Amino acid sequence: MTRAHRRDTELGLLLLVAIITAGAYVLASLGRTASLPANIGPLLGMILGLLAVAHVAVRRFAPNADGVLLPVAGLLNGLGYVFIARLDRDLARLQTTWTALGIVAFIATLIVVRRSRDLERYRYSFALLGVGLLMMPLLPVVGRNINGARLWVRFGPVNFQPGELAKIALAVFFAAYLVEKRELLSDFGKGRLLPQPRAAGPILLAWGFSLLVMTAEKDLGSSLLFFALFIGMLWIATDRGAYLVLGAGLFALGSLFAYSSFTHVQERVRIWLNPWPHAQDQAYQLVQGLYAMGSGGLAGSGIGLGSPQKIPAAATDFIFAAIGEETGLLGTVAVVAAFLVVVGVGLRIALRAEQPFEKLLAAGLTMILGVQTFIIIGGVTRIVPLTGITLPFVSYGGSSLVANYVLLALLLRISNDTVERRLRAEGVHG
Amino acid sequence: MDKQIRRMGVALLCLFTLLFAKLNQVQVAQADKLANAPGNTRKATKDFSRDRGVIQTADGVVLAQSVPTDDTFKRQRQYPEKELFGHLTGYFSFTYGAEGLERAYNDDLAGRTAKLRTVRDLLSDRTRTGNLTITVSKKLQQAAKDALGNRKGAVVALNPTDGSILAMWSYPSFDPNPLAAHDTHAVQSDWAALNADPNKPLLPRAYRERYPPGSTFKVVTAAAVLEKQPDLATRPYPVLRELKLPQTNRPLSNFGGGSCGGVLPDLLKVSCNTGFAQIGLDLGGQKLSEQAHAFGFGERPPLDLPAVARSVFTDTDFKRDQPALAKSAIGQQDVAATPLQMALVAAGVANGGTVMKPHLLAELRDSEGNVVERANPEPWTRAMSSTSAAALRDMMVGVVNGGTATRAAVPGVQVAAKTGTAQTIGNNSHAWLIAFAPAEAPRVAVAVIVESQPGLGDNITGGRVAAPIAQAVIRAALTP
Numbered sequence: 001m002t003r004a005h006r007r008d009t010e011l012g013l014l015l016l017v018a019i020i021t022a023g024a025y026v027l028a029s030l031g032r033t034a035s036l037p038a039n040i041g042p043l044l045g046m047i048l049g050l051l052a053v054a055h056v057a058v059r060r061f062a063p064n065a066d067g068v069l070l071p072v073a074g075l076l077n078g079l080g081y082v083f084i085a086r087l088d089r090d091l092a093r094l095q096t097t098w099t100a101l102g103i104v105a106f107i108a109t110l111i112v113v114r115r116s117r118d119l120e121r122y123r124y125s126f127a128l129l130g131v132g133l134l135m136m137p138l139l140p141v142v143g144r145n146i147n148g149a150r151l152w153v154r155f156g157p158v159n160f161q162p163g164e165l166a167k168i169a170l171a172v173f174f175a176a177y178l179v180e181k182r183e184l185l186s187d188f189g190k191g192r193l194l195p196q197p198r199a200a201g202p203i204l205l206a207w208g209f210s211l212l213v214m215t216a217e218k219d220l221g222s223s224l225l226f227f228a229l230f231i232g233m234l235w236i237a238t239d240r241g242a243y244l245v246l247g248a249g250l251f252a253l254g255s256l257f258a259y260s261s262f263t264h265v266q267e268r269v270r271i272w273l274n275p276w277p278h279a280q281d282q283a284y285q286l287v288q289g290l291y292a293m294g295s296g297g298l299a300g301s302g303i304g305l306g307s308p309q310k311i312p313a314a315a316t317d318f319i320f321a322a323i324g325e326e327t328g329l330l331g332t333v334a335v336v337a338a339f340l341v342v343v344g345v346g347l348r349i350a351l352r353a354e355q356p357f358e359k360l361l362a363a364g365l366t367m368i369l370g371v372q373t374f375i376i377i378g379g380v381t382r383i384v385p386l387t388g389i390t391l392p393f394v395s396y397g398g399s400s401l402v403a404n405y406v407l408l409a410l411l412l413r414i415s416n417d418t419v420e421r422r423l424r425a426e427g428v429h430g
Numbered sequence: 431m432d433k434q435i436r437r438m439g440v441a442l443l444c445l446f447t448l449l450f451a452k453l454n455q456v457q458v459a460q461a462d463k464l465a466n467a468p469g470n471t472r473k474a475t476k477d478f479s480r481d482r483g484v485i486q487t488a489d490g491v492v493l494a495q496s497v498p499t500d501d502t503f504k505r506q507r508q509y510p511e512k513e514l515f516g517h518l519t520g521y522f523s524f525t526y527g528a529e530g531l532e533r534a535y536n537d538d539l540a541g542r543t544a545k546l547r548t549v550r551d552l553l554s555d556r557t558r559t560g561n562l563t564i565t566v567s568k569k570l571q572q573a574a575k576d577a578l579g580n581r582k583g584a585v586v587a588l589n590p591t592d593g594s595i596l597a598m599w600s601y602p603s604f605d606p607n608p609l610a611a612h613d614t615h616a617v618q619s620d621w622a623a624l625n626a627d628p629n630k631p632l633l634p635r636a637y638r639e640r641y642p643p644g645s646t647f648k649v650v651t652a653a654a655v656l657e658k659q660p661d662l663a664t665r666p667y668p669v670l671r672e673l674k675l676p677q678t679n680r681p682l683s684n685f686g687g688g689s690c691g692g693v694l695p696d697l698l699k700v701s702c703n704t705g706f707a708q709i710g711l712d713l714g715g716q717k718l719s720e721q722a723h724a725f726g727f728g729e730r731p732p733l734d735l736p737a738v739a740r741s742v743f744t745d746t747d748f749k750r751d752q753p754a755l756a757k758s759a760i761g762q763q764d765v766a767a768t769p770l771q772m773a774l775v776a777a778g779v780a781n782g783g784t785v786m787k788p789h790l791l792a793e794l795r796d797s798e799g800n801v802v803e804r805a806n807p808e809p810w811t812r813a814m815s816s817t818s819a820a821a822l823r824d825m826m827v828g829v830v831n832g833g834t835a836t837r838a839a840v841p842g843v844q845v846a847a848k849t850g851t852a853q854t855i856g857n858n859s860h861a862w863l864i865a866f867a868p869a870e871a872p873r874v875a876v877a878v879i880v881e882s883q884p885g886l887g888d889n890i891t892g893g894r895v896a897a898p899i900a901q902a903v904i905r906a907a908l909t910p
Contacts, residue, residue: 235434236431236434236435290456290464291464291467291472292472293456293464294456294460294462294464294470295464295465295470295473297458297461298458298461307471307476307502309502324457325472328457329453329457332457336450339446340443340446343442344439347435347436347439351435359435360431363435363438367438370445371442371445374442374445374446374448374449377449378445378452381449381452381456382456383448383449383452
């Protein structure tokens with residue numbers, strides 16, 4: 001595929017995304033007030049503008065990168081925006097700012113990270129950055145409790161969830177560290193089923209660390225995500241099934257510990273198993289979400305015609321239920337399919353990449369997106385116990401948007417470098 | 431590493447497949463269950479938010495309408511006539527559901543019935559609400575309200591020839607507006623206050639409360655004589671102060687302790703208890719019960735309002751309890767009737783023996799003004815032959831012309847009526863009057879009850895208390 005072709009595909013898809021988003025926005029407004037939104041012109045202009053800026057940046061800084069990821073992310077972002085605007089005008093205004101910031105972070109990442117190998121060099125800085133970001137909410141002055149979890153940092157008027165960015169920093173560190181220590185970690189010695197203590201050190205460290213974070217910040221979702229990320233990447237790097245077994249065992253131990261130590265974990269599990277007796281208290285949010293999706297049925301009530309405001313946190317953790325109510329199964333399947341496309345493209349980038357570090361990083365970043373999507377949608381639909389975590393690109397939230405756009409930029413950077421190297425090789429040989 | 435990445439892809443695909451499967455379960459397999467779950471208020475909110483038709487009177491006064499608002503429900507139901515039509519419109523409340531016409535015609539007002547939908551509507555999403563016109567006019571309803579004043583009771587007026595209700599007023603009434611409000615807490619406190627009120631303002635006495643009909647029931651007894659045993663109509667009954675009853679030592683006396691007797695028209699004219707009690711004994715329980723049921727006792731009158739009460743004529747074993755039979759013949763003992771039922775008795779006599787189906791609906795139009803349903807007069811029961819009805823009418827004319835109901839007379843119009851003073855617990859009495867006019871070609875039949883008048887004197891009788899109210903309503907009904 002030529003570079004021009006890829007970018008033209010991206011441009012076409014982005015135009016489609018702008019049309020879909022603007023159309024959904026108009027529908028939402030018609031549904032709510034039976035009139036065309038007054039600000040449709042400026043809004044459409046802004047969406048088009050932001051996407052165009054991102055597109056131009058990709059053309060300029062990663063011209064050979066994959067052409068599907070940015071439009072799909074834009075679609076999810078746009079759809080999320082429509083629902084946030086439909087639920088809460090004030091949040092929508094802020095989300096516009098966050099989207100702009102996200103695009104800025106996206107471009108900045110493309111500019112700063114000229115080659116993915118650069119990241120590998122600063123692995124320990126990333127480790128420190130990740131741990132530091134993760135611990136930040138525990139600091140006395142800036143740390144804040146919101147909804148019972150200590151995940152937030154406050155700087156002046158801005159609340160920020162540093163855990164979102166920590167995921168990426170840690171993924172970079174894991175990728176670099178695991179590539180470096182691959183041999184050591186896969187060599188168990190003769191006839192041993194478990195890794196040598198020296199090799200098992202990091203995994204125990206990750207396990208202990210995620211437990212610690214969970215204990216201190218009461219954040220089940222993120223801890224689960226870190227742990228799954230580390231075990232997954234470790235297994236990909238070493239191809240040792242023993243790590244998966246060990247991980248599963250430690251996961252079971254950790255779960256057991258969490259269940260027996262924290263009443264809020266017990267409560268989450270109880271309402272997951274049977275929410276109906278608690279429909280008016282602890283399980284209110286979960287049950288309202290299920291009601292919303294059930295009421296939506298196959299085709300949904302129509303955007304702007306349902307009552308998703310009945311669901312607590314409908315714009316953040318439960319935005320998927322809001323989408324389910326107003327667009328029905330058709331809409332939710334489309335959203336899940338969009339994430340599946342992102343996961344598919346991410347893994348394809350990982351497979352095509354030539355450097356082990358790039359492969360591992362791309363796989364890790366994709367895993368973050370895929371697993372996080374599963375954890376929150378699975379929580380809302382009651383496949384797994386509910387943990388408060390955002391739906392990437394769709395939920396309201398600045399930290400989440402900025403982090404996910406950075407993640408997207410890294411995937412595009414890896415994709416671009418791979419293609420560029422191949423083109424250079426072909427150029428040399430041809 | 432590629433092998434592992436592919437496997438991870440498969441694992442993620444499995445997780446996403448799980449999501450797809452679960453979404454199908456939630457949004458398709460269990461969708462109806464979740465959408466209709468008791469805790470899911472979406473459907474109720476939607477019903478409450480949709481446009482709703484207008485209810486108006488025969489003389490074009492709006493009784494209920496929906497106006498746009500800015501809150502969650504988008505529309506506010508208003509009742510401009512407040513308590514005057516409270517028991518007829520009922521209310522449309524998010525918290526307490528619907529009552530009255532709002533409930534009886536809920537689907538029509540919301541535009542959900544098949545008759546309001548056309549093939550075109552399948553393709554567009556516009557709602558065609560139904561607009562209801564009722565047979566009651568504000569003018570007559572107001573006349574009934576003014577005539578009854580601040581006395582507990584009810585007034586029912588209807589057209590005996592087609593069953594259309596012309597006025598239906600119960601006092602005390604209530605204003606439906608606060609119950610239709612959107613502030614749940616205010617609605618709850620208003621509801622609690624209405625329910626705690628000992629005067630029961632939420633109770634539509636006219637069609638949902640039963641009273642002993644007292645002497646107005648003598649019309650039914652007289653009808654039984656004419657229909658089942660005409661020879662009794664010409665038999666002179668002795669003039670008595672009190673009637674000795676079989677199986678008991680307690681005699682039955684006339685109201686106010688007077689003496690009376692004679693043939694049937696004379697007995698009805700002065701409302702002779704001793705005479706009618708003896709007639710009851712002569713007729714037997716079977717015939718009296720059959721006649722009461724022929725007027726509609728024991729059945730729910732097919733009025734288009736929710737929970738209309740049945741009137742009761744209990745078939746006790748009268749052979750073993752002759753005093754009960756004697757008292758039932760004068761509308762005491764276990765006989766209990768709604769004001770609506772007693773109005774239907776008058777209407778049956780007025781309409782040549784046929785009781786027409788009572789109804790409030792005049793017509794139902796869609797939002798474009800096309801009539802989709804129109805009242806169609808239908809007989810409900812056949813109470814007696816037209817000959818018997820004519821004879822009974824003449825007797826009831828006699829009650830007005832020199833009998834107990836002289837105060838029901840309207841100048842220039844011949845009124846036919848029967849009074850009633852039904853003893854209740856303690857020394858209280860309900861004052862009754864049933865009437866129709868003009869006697870020769872009736873256009874209005876009326877029942878009036880004034881609850882619990884204190885004492886047993888002459889000044890609390892149906893003839894004193896209820897007759898002037900009926901007179902005012904008849905006069906208003908016959909004045910164009």
